[in-house]
Amino acid sequence: MNQTSNSCSNFSTRLETVSVLVHRAIDAIQQKTIKKRNLIWLELTGCSGNIISLLDGANPDFKSIACQLVNFIYDNSLMASEGEAALEKLFSMADGDYILAVEGAVSTKDNGMYNIIGRWKGQPVTAYEAVKKFGEQAGHVITVGTCASDGGISAARPNPAECVGIQNLLNRRVIKLPGCPCHPDWFMGTLAYLMLFNEPELDARQRPLMFYSTLIHDICPRRPYFNQGIFASKPGEKTCMFKLGCRGPVTRVDCPIRKWNDRVNWPIGDDSPCIGCAMFGFPDKMEPFISYDTT
Amino acid sequence: MNDREIFINMIDDNLNEMSDTIDCLYTTSNFRVKNKLLNRLRKSMSNISMLTQGLRNDTSMNNPQPSSDRLFTLDELSRYNGRNGNPAYVAINDIVYDVTGNAAWGGATHFGLTAGTDVTSPFASCHAGQPILSKLKVVGKIT
Numbered sequence: 200m201n202q203t204s205n206s207c208s209n210f211s212t213r214l215e216t217v218s219v220l221v222h223r224a225i226d227a228i229q230q231k232t233i234k235k236r237n238l239i240w241l242e243l244t245g246c247s248g249n250i251i252s253l254l255d256g257a258n259p260d261f262k263s264i265a266c267q268l269v270n271f272i273y274d275n276s277l278m279a280s281e282g283e284a285a286l287e288k289l290f291s292m293a294d295g296d297y298i299l300a301v302e303g304a305v306s307t308k309d310n311g312m313y314n315i316i317g318r319w320k321g322q323p324v325t326a327y328e329a330v331k332k333f334g335e336q337a338g339h340v341i342t343v344g345t346c347a348s349d350g351g352i353s354a355a356r357p358n359p360a361e362c363v364g365i366q367n368l369l370n371r372r373v374i375k376l377p378g379c380p381c382h383p384d385w386f387m388g389t390l391a392y393l394m395l396f397n398e399p400e401l402d403a404r405q406r407p408l409m410f411y412s413t414l415i416h417d418i419c420p421r422r423p424y425f426n427q428g429i430f431a432s433k434p435g436e437k438t439c440m441f442k443l444g445c446r447g448p449v450t451r452v453d454c455p456i457r458k459w460n461d462r463v464n465w466p467i468g469d470d471s472p473c474i475g476c477a478m479f480g481f482p483d484k485m486e487p488f489i490s491y492d493t494t
Numbered sequence: 495m496n497d498r499e500i501f502i503n504m505i506d507d508n509l510n511e512m513s514d515t516i517d518c519l520y521t522t523s524n525f526r527v528k529n530k531l532l533n534r535l536r537k538s539m540s541n542i543s544m545l546t547q548g549l550r551n552d553t554s555m556n557n558p559q560p561s562s563d564r565l566f567t568l569d570e571l572s573r574y575n576g577r578n579g580n581p582a583y584v585a586i587n588d589i590v591y592d593v594t595g596n597a598a599w600g601g602a603t604h605f606g607l608t609a610g611t612d613v614t615s616p617f618a619s620c621h622a623g624q625p626i627l628s629k630l631k632v633v634g635k636i637t
Contacts, residue, residue, distance in 0.1 A: 416597055425597065428595075440600075441597065441600045441601075442600070442601065443600070443601060444600045444601025444603060445600045445601075446600060447600075448597035448598050448600060449598050449600075449604070449605065472600075480605055480606070483606060484605045484606040485605075485606075486606070487601065487603065489601075490600075490601030490602065490603065492577050492578050493576055493577060493601050493602050494576050494577060494578070494579055494580055494581055494582065494594060494602070
């Protein structure tokens with residue numbers, strides 16, 4: 200019951216979407232029908248889990264996008280430069296054409312002084328300043344992960360640094376890819392789509408419908424157990440975890456199809472309830488993550 | 495747009511589609527196409543059947559007159575928190591609904607709300623205009 204059916208054409212088509220988009224964009228770049236775009240990736244108030252997740256991408260992998268799809272201009276975790284030399288690369292794009300990816304929320308308390316991303320010409324640069332400067336001028340802004348999209352864990356109660364999602368600070372529309380972390384496919388597919396066709400179709404919460412259209416509950420391999428009223432009483436059992444407080448019925452994203460770590464598994468496949476990490480309000484509104492003694 | 499108008503619009507959409515399908519049936523002689531169109535007609539009929547049922551429920555439940563005469567104080571309601579054998583009830587606009595088996599109420603909680611409470615205000619801010627209440631069982635009202 201934990202294996203997603205490979206015979207379902209809906210599932211297999213969805214799994215191929217990102218690979219098709221990325222390779223089509225790379226082909227178009229090689230044929231010079233579209234231009235390679237510059238990519239800036241800002242890591243702000245978060246855990247850097249999204250850039251790590253991106254490195255875990257498979258078919259297409261990180262190397263494909265870093266070498267063939269975009270000019271990866273700036274990411275503080277991955278670039279060889281450090282200190283002002285790194286910031287020099289970032290600020291060299293100030294008036295250029297680039298796509299901005301942001302992970303992590305933005306600390307706004309005391310003018311953002313609780314998150315300094317580096318020093319430029321001797322002065323500290325706050326995450327707040329960086330988002331305002333590079334966000335308003337970017338060709339597109341993609342918020343990668345739940346913190347950048349809606350505040351997420353960084354903005355969880357009591358939120359001492361007064362963190363907010365990126366959209367709260369920008370007078371423009373951003374594309375949101377919530378998830379803790381964001382699946383590499385969601386980012387790579389969105390990036391390739393932007394380069395090929397401009398903005399993908401988004402839902403009311405600014406998430407691409409190609410990834411965020413379906414409730415986990417509706418494509419969950421354990422759905423038959425729910426329908427039959429067979430429920431797990433503790434994690435580790437192989438049945439439906441609705442009574443444990445599973446958030447699959449309120450979370451729209453395609454984890455059951457795409458899975459994680461080179462498509463090996465996902466939380467429910469490992470007998471742990473969905474905690475709704477790709478949904479607005481995570482984590483505060485998704486707690487408690489586990490409930491016992493539910494009727 | 496209220497639930498009733500949504501149901502009526504959807505019924506109208508299905509009737510329009512049936513009309514188009516019948517027009518196509520007059521013009522085709524290919525039996526495969528004919529079968530496909532007949533299947534489409536049957537699907538539309540099934541949709542309409544479901545929607546009329548929803549309309550009936552909407553009339554009786556979305557502007558509900560509680561089928562049960564049972565009265566709850568807020569203190570009594572708090573016992574129905576979905577734990578230790580108690581069902582999960584919530585109150586919306588003084589009507590008490592059963593959410594025990596409702597998928598969106600996993601672990602008897604929903605977006606930070608817990609069963610056994612009055613959720614009128616968050617319901618209004620998040621679900622206005624959505625046909626949700628008609629699908630819930632009414633168990634009483636708040637005194």
